[in-house]
Amino acid sequence: MKTFRISDANYYSREANEHYMSATVFKRFLACEAEALAELKGIWVPERDPTALLAGNYLHSYFESPEAHQSFIDAHPEMFSTRGSTKGQLKTPYKVAESMIQALKDDPSFQAAYQGNKEEILTGEIDGVKWMGKLDCFDPSRAFFLDLKTTQDLHKKYWITDEKRWGSFVEAYNYPLQMAVYQELIRQNYGTRPAPILVAVSKQEPPDKAFVAIPQDKLDEAMQQLLDTQPRIEQIIAGETNPYRCEQCDYCRATKHLGQIITMNELIE
Numbered sequence: 001m002k003t004f005r006i007s008d009a010n011y012y013s014r015e016a017n018e019h020y021m022s023a024t025v026f027k028r029f030l031a032c033e034a035e036a037l038a039e040l041k042g043i044w045v046p047e048r049d050p051t052a053l054l055a056g057n058y059l060h061s062y063f064e065s066p067e068a069h070q071s072f073i074d075a076h077p078e079m080f081s082t083r084g085s086t087k088g089q090l091k092t093p094y095k096v097a098e099s100m101i102q103a104l105k106d107d108p109s110f111q112a113a114y115q116g117n118k119e120e121i122l123t124g125e126i127d128g129v130k131w132m133g134k135l136d137c138f139d140p141s142r143a144f145f146l147d148l149k150t151t152q153d154l155h156k157k158y159w160i161t162d163e164k165r166w167g168s169f170v171e172a173y174n175y176p177l178q179m180a181v182y183q184e185l186i187r188q189n190y191g192t193r194p195a196p197i198l199v200a201v202s203k204q205e206p207p208d209k210a211f212v213a214i215p216q217d218k219l220d221e222a223m224q225q226l227l228d229t230q231p232r233i234e235q236i237i238a239g240e241t242n243p244y245r246c247e248q249c250d251y252c253r254a255t256k257h258l259g260q261i262i263t264m265n266e267l268i269e
């Protein structure tokens with residue numbers, strides 16, 4: 001097998017996902033094993049709104065470096081209006097991203113904290129499985145590392161189906177799991193165990209912002225969840241176990257056949 005070297009150019013590729021597990025792919029398996037496997041194998045390409053991804057990258061590249069931001073802008077002319085009185089201006093979703101940048105860039109506490117290596121790729125091994133992660137901002141000499149997170153509203157409540165309770169966007173998107181992985185990859189590469197801090201900024205006008213800490217016990221809990229579920233996910237990827245179908249996601253609906261009868265009570269479980 002030819003050797004694969006992870007880099008900025010291939011980090012988001014399917015080939016990278018074949019060699020390294022990532023928090024993004026792992027969370028897809030937790031959401032729907034059947035869809036995650038189909039996507040990993042390249043037989044299913046989910047329709048994700050490119051706007052949110054582009055807006056997120058617009059913000060991330062700004063805080064990476066002026067060069068990264070400019071090359072991102074050059075590569076995505078579709079972010080700019082091409083006609084009418086707004087010709088040449090950013091389209092609305094990217095104006096929101098621009099407004100989020102403004103909310104952070106002149107904030108003295110953000111400026112002081114957001115120093116260090118930007119978008120550093122780390123790899124490591126967790127319980128025998130190779131993992132990769134990309135750290136937004138990390139200075140090995142400091143006791144914390146930072147991750148930029150954009151969200152609709154910092155205080156919005158999300159229904160956590162598995163636990164039948166309300167939770168924050170941090171729980172809804174399982175950021176403790178992603179941060180637990182990053183912390184472990186830092187430990188393996190640098191021998192330290194800094195604390196993750198989310199730089200959360202909202203898509204509201206004007207944007208809200210906060211430094212959000214994730215307590216170590218929540219990180220440990222998330223790492224335990226990873227260790228508990230990873231063997232099954234690895235078996236599914238290896239073709240040794242059939243994936244479970246959620247029967248609700250785009251993939252499951254697109255590939256569904258009517259079979260068993262369900263009772264009315266199961267519809268909102």
Ligand SMILES: [Zn+2]
Pocket residue numbers: 032033034035245246247248249250251252253
């Ligand atoms: Zn599904």
